[in-house]
Amino acid sequence: MDPHRENGQSDGPNPKKQKPSPPPPITDDEILAEFSHHDPSVARINNGSFGSCPSSVLSAQSDLQLRFLRQPDHFYFNSLQPSLLRSRSLIRRLVNADDVSEISLVDNATTAAAIVLQQIQWAFAENTFSKGDAVVMLHYAYGAVKKSIHAYVARAGGHVIEVPLPFPVHSEEQIVAEFRKALDLGAAGGRKVRLAVIDHITSMPSVVIPVKELTKICREKGVDQVFVDAAHAIGNVDVDVRDIGADFYTSNLHKWFFCPPSVAFLYSRKSPASSGLHHPVVSHEYGNGLAVESGWIGTRDYSAQMVVPAVLDFVARFEGGIEGIRTRNHEKVVEMGKMLAEAWGTCLGSPPEMCCSMVMVGLPGCLAIENEGDATKLRTHLRDEFKVEVPIYYNSLRTGCCGEERNGSSLVTSYARISHQVYNVENDYCRLRDAINKLVKSGFNCGMLSSA
CATH class of the missing domain: 3.40.640.10 (Type I PLP-dependent aspartate aminotransferase-like (Major domain))
Known part of the structure; x- marks a missing residue:
């Protein structure tokens, strides 16, 4: 008796094991769940400062x-x-x-x-x-x-x-x-x-x-x-x-x-x-x-x-892995940056090919940001009054927005640095757009903010 047959083995080649099907791409609801620890009242378009960690990774850390x-x-x-x-x-x-x-x-x-x-x-x-x-x-x-x-x-x-x-x-x-x-x-x-x-x-x-x-x-x-x-x-x-x-x-x-x-x-x-x-x-x-x-x-x-x-394991749930994530982040942040620049009559601080998942967007010159202190005060005002978190950059070495373009009669002196990460949605940027437009319409300028 063939010992291989006695042990339940066949003479022929072993059948190939089928590779398990890859899991379906992560859904919007699953992304929302992964970042549910974020404050839902805040439009957080500042991933660049502190990053973000999904719940599944936090669980592994715990x-x-x-x-x-x-x-x-x-x-x-x-x-x-x-x-x-x-x-x-x-x-x-x-x-x-x-x-x-x-x-x-x-x-x-x-x-x-x-x-x-x-x-x-x-x-x-x-x-x-x-x-x-x-x-x-x-x-x-x-x-x-x-x-x-x-x-x-x-x-x-x-x-x-x-x-x-x-x-x-x-x-x-x-x-x-x-x-x-x-x-x-x-x-x-x-x-x-x-x-x-x-x-x-x-x-x-x-x-x-x-x-x-x-x-x-x-x-x-x-x-x-x-x-x-x-x-x-x-x-x-x-x-x-x-x-x-x-x-x-x-x-x-x-x-x-x-x-x-x-x-x-x-x-x-x-x-x-x-x-x-x-x-x-x-x-x-x-x-x-x-x-x-x-x-x-x-x-x-x-x-x-x-x-x-x-x-x-987390990034593998996204189409294209980390490369796909960074490509989509770049495309979306450029799209949102152009939307904001058009709404404010300004421009981006660099060509899209020199941007990553962060983009600099010129702020209306009538906000009168004249130093780094003004930039900090405006950032705080946006956080406290509008629940929008975004860094503001005062351009002390400015040569003009996109050369010498101006917003109305005022030279652009500052930029918002917007980020895009997988948890961001378009409404986050609309909230920033609307907050700045409201300030401009009301005649606001940074001189009205206290230094406290």
């Missing part, structure tokens, strides 16, 4: 937190590092890094900047770099990063140069031209440019920067190291760190990638420069490489760094 509290020693010795490694491995594939050792998980992009700048500070302190050597950054660099550059680099003897970018901006060529000038200035008098800090997406005003081209220019001009601050990038634009070619690249995972706050990754390309990176918080893993050091900086809540698999 499970991890309870697992730690239930038996901390078991969690630390058996679960924490494998979970962090899995998150790092998933991020490595998403951003096309060569090796998982190049990916570290940290609290946020500001922490990542501190890690890179700390190394630059040591190079000045140890005379590896000469006093007066330069660090170049964009004028529109994020405020905390600009202050970090001055705190770490200027105090150590470095010369800080800001690239004055135009706004509104009409083409990438404008940015490239100004960047070349700044690098030439940095190298004047025999100085060396030791570091270039380049935003992938500037925060305020929001513009997508041609980071690959600027990195290439840095290589041509002999800049030692390139750090791309891409706080808004992952989940918002395509990220391929090998293609971009920078030494260091960081992006928050809690802004546009649906993680809970706060978590970011720092990519550090394998090189002599990256071998000297250390986490600013020194703990037991010091000297074992940045990725390992960052995986334990003392007792804290690491759950935000461990939920990347749950985030990928």
